Amino acid sequence: MASHDLAIEAIDLRKRYGSTEAVAGISLSVHRGEVLGILGTNGAGKTTTVEMIAGLRRPDQGTVRVLGLDPEADRGKVRQVLGVQLQSSELHGSLTVTELVDLYASLYPHPVPTGELIEQVGLTEQVTTRFEKLSGGQQQRLSIALALVGRPRVVILDELTTGLDPRARREMWRTVENLRSSGATVLLVSHAMEEVEALCDRVALFAAGQVTALDTPSGLTDRVGASSLDEAFVTLTGQEPEEIP
């Protein structure tokens, strides 16, 4: 595939924290319009990898391109096309839901209208609630809203539905489906097998800082004659998947 068809291209990424080799030579190509899942056990290097792709963490080695742009050198341009929801959001706790969405919206030329976005993530009743007073799941929904406010063409979602109740989880799935319909590219880190099976075109299995397999969900199960993605995960990574939160 020509590189201009790629939304994300990461080549031989490496990152070490002291004696821990968190990412040990990861290459990933995500096609435009694709939803690519990353599955792996705790500590497999998923967050470090997506932080490097987002330009939030500098790789020790390797290169990243997002829609052909270098997330570090072209930071301003990348910010306009990339939306990122990370596991821990550092947001100003005394601002309300509306104030935070408005603040982020002001960074983009054509943001999603604040009320529409707040409704989409199910926070209409919390519009005047300060961030620090939101529940964990509500904070999570807000961080998803902030990732989407600029109508990004590439979206990174790190544990999209962890901590959300079943209804909110389904709503977030619909959000990802809508992103796909709009032609956006999504990189989705998840621990939930059924989420990955439902949403992702392809899945990268991470173990010990490396990609051990990358295929469609059915390709992964067929490859090892497994009856489920869970079983394929165990066979292909040699590790048990985490409990679905």
Ligand SMILES: Nc1ncnc2c1ncn2[C@@H]1O[C@H](COP(=O)(O)OP(=O)(O)OP(=O)(O)O)[C@@H](O)[C@H]1O
């Ligand atoms: N800032 C840091 N300083 C030191 N070590 C770190 C740091 N961030 C991550 N690590 C270590 O790097 C390894 C990979 O961590 P990372 O968070 O990328 O994994 P992960 O696959 O996202 O895990 P999880 O599923 O638990 O979120 C782990 O061993 C972790 O302890």
